[in-house]
Amino acid sequence: MRAQESLDFLKEKEREGLAKVGVRTVGELLQLFPKRYEDRRQFDAFPAQAGGDALCLRGIVIDSVQKRFGAKKGYYEVVLEEPGGGNVFGGGSLSCRWFNMPFVSKMVAVGHEVIVYGRVKDVGGRMVMEHPEFEIVEGGDSLHVDRVVPIYRGVSGLPQRKIRELMARLLEEVEPDSLMASYDVDGSYPRLEAFREIHFPDAIEQTEAARRRFALEEFFEMQVKVLWRRMRHDEQEGRSQGRKTTLLKEFYHSLPFDLTDAQKRSVKEVIDDMRSERAMNRLLQGDVGSGKTFVALCAMLMAVDSGNQAALMAPTQILAEQHWLTFCKWLEPLGVKVGLLTGARDEETENADILIGTHALIFDRAEFDRLSLVVIDEQHKFGVLQRGRLIQQGIAPDVLVMTATPIPRTLTLTIYGDLDVSVLDERPAGRGKIVTGVRVKPKVSEVTKFLKGELETGRQIYLVFPLVEESDSVKALSAVGEFPKWQKRLKDWEVELLHGKMAPEEKDAVMARFRANETQVLVATTVIEVGVDVPNANVMVIWNAERFGLAQLHQLRGRIGRGEHKSYCILSSDGKNGVEKLEVMAETNDGFKIAEADLILRGPGEVLGTIQSGLGELRFAEFLADVDMVREARRLADDVLKNDPLLEGHPLLRKIAEEGSAVMVA
Ligand code: ADP
Ligand code: MG
Helix, strand or coil: CEEEEEECCHHHHHHHHHHHHCCCEEHHHCEEEEECEECCCCCCCCCCCCCCCCCCEEEEEEEEEEEEEECCCEEEEEEECCCCCCCCCCCCEEEEEEEEECHHHHHHHCEEEEEECCCCEEECCCCECCCCEEEEEEECCCCCCCCCCEECCCCCCEEEHHHHHHHHHHHCCCCHHHHHCCCCCCCCHHHHHHHHHHCCCCCHHHHHHHHHHHHHHHHHHHHHHHHHHHHHHHCCCCCCCCCCCCCHHHHHHHHCCCCCCHHHHHHHHHHHHCCCCCCCEEEEEEECCCCCCHHHHHHHHHHHCCCCCCEECCHHHHHHHHHHHHHHHHHHHHHCEEEECCCCCCCCCCCCCCEECCHHHHHHCCCCCCCCEEEEEEECCCCHHHHHHHHHCCCCCCCEEEEEECCHHHHHHHCCCCEEEEEEECCCCCCCCCCEEEEEEECCHHHHHHHHHHCCCCCCCEEEEEEEECCCCCCEEHHHHHHHHHHHCCCCCCCCEECCCCCCHHHHHHHHHHHHHCCCEEEHHHHHCCCCCCCCCCEEEEEHHHHCCHHHHHHHHHCCCCCCCEEEEEEEECCCCCHHHHHHHHHHHCHHHHHHHHHHCCCCCHHHHHHHHHHCCCCCCCCCHHHHHHHHHHHHHHHHHHCCCCCCCCCCHHHHHHHHHHHCCC
């Protein structure tokens, strides 16, 4: 039997059940790994108390009853007794209940020996398992008892025993050479052996080595995809630009401050890329406020100096607008024409040297036929997918992606593994300190007093709320609800409202007045989360701060501390819940540390979910726990591609690599 064969020897119903979980071949079935294991050499003792972890019990059914409430509803209950009979303390029996699952009564009956797995509840003084996983023990069967037994996810038409028997048979009959993966990442550990150990281990600990072998394979394929994409990108026809630096120098000398060393280093890396014949494909990674925009500006000026056009894609309209204002301020004196194109506005796009916009639609503009540089201000919002589109234009433009997402280096390797990376690891000098305080249910009068003090010295303030409007289902403050109250409390100053449900023109107008200090207080939602830059605003109060994730709080706080003034971030919490999380914000301002804490608090699934989705699902690997393997996988992938750049000797691997690239360009 070969791994590629279909499962024709199964009944149609069984095949259908497997197809539903994506299994069609022998090899795919072998990759249906157990979701957990039961050590059936040693069962748990019947409990005398409820609670605690799930237990795995073995018992004899001594009684059964079908309870009905009305025509359709009801439950089936069986009483289990520990083998050897109840003990003298009166323990040793337990009830199992299945609600509205009449078929169970046809499967479990008095006299059966069963294994159940679940949590134990106390129902009126009796020990009860509700909806336990269960299996009937049939004598003389070494696959299902008296050993470590695999438990699989449910497959319709195939009970656990049947799956186990199938697996055992496949492991026996499959030809080992047909099991070869796209590439053998570990010759000393045959795949067939790893499959055996994952399905029928002698001890549960044994499964980890096997899982890691498959995880390494998975990371390896991912790295091959990433490197393959990168090699294809490098083969594209690019252009050398940026030899002339008149504008760049002029701009540099017009700046009232010096660039940070990190900015200079990054600009140099960008210049080298742009001058090279191959298209630039670079990631500029820097925490909020590290000054990414100026690096982008330098790059764009070089494109213009070479007679070309440059575009900047921003994730939101407010940001596009803000970038446009910044660019106009610095570049108009140099005679460079900057256009703006958002859903709301279309400004001076005729003959623009630089175009700033919110959408990929800027690439479809006819007047933009000399486009040679694209800057993507990614800030979480654009995925890897959108980037692929750019590669499809005639001569590939130089691409610079900016991100403020602080992620560990190994993750960068994976998510942005096809890009060269420049890092801004330094904040511009002359910034005021940010003090962060966590307050549980602070007195509004005291907050007001503090805010008034800051307003009197001429500063501006953000008040951030989790909701736009009041809601019946979510108990939290809303911007619309609190706005009139703050207007009254701070009546000597101009207070305005800003949230995502407002019309685009209205948002622009509110931001413009805040920027111009015509408005001193913004009552806002997270619309201000990304990129907004008003250096005179130095206070942010975040209400119901416990409702935000750490990464989001970090982004929000990044809006202050942008000028020379000392800044204050007050995280107001509704109760004790989540205060621990908020304390992390008070302890550090370092995006990387916050990201790490976020990963620990929320778990990788939540945090990485969206990032990961761009690269396909991981079946065996765990992104964080297995991070050491990413490096190893990268090394392996590098080696393979160095020796066989077109993967001619590895057709299967090549297919995988090409599929990976296809996805990216779609
Ligand atoms: P981010 O990396 O968050 O996008 P920006 O590029 O928006 O950061 O810059 C944040 C603020 O810092 C802006 O007000 C900008 O004018 C200022 N800035 C950038 N670079 C420097 C520098 N080298 N020295 C002083 N201020 C700077
Ligand atoms: Mg920015």
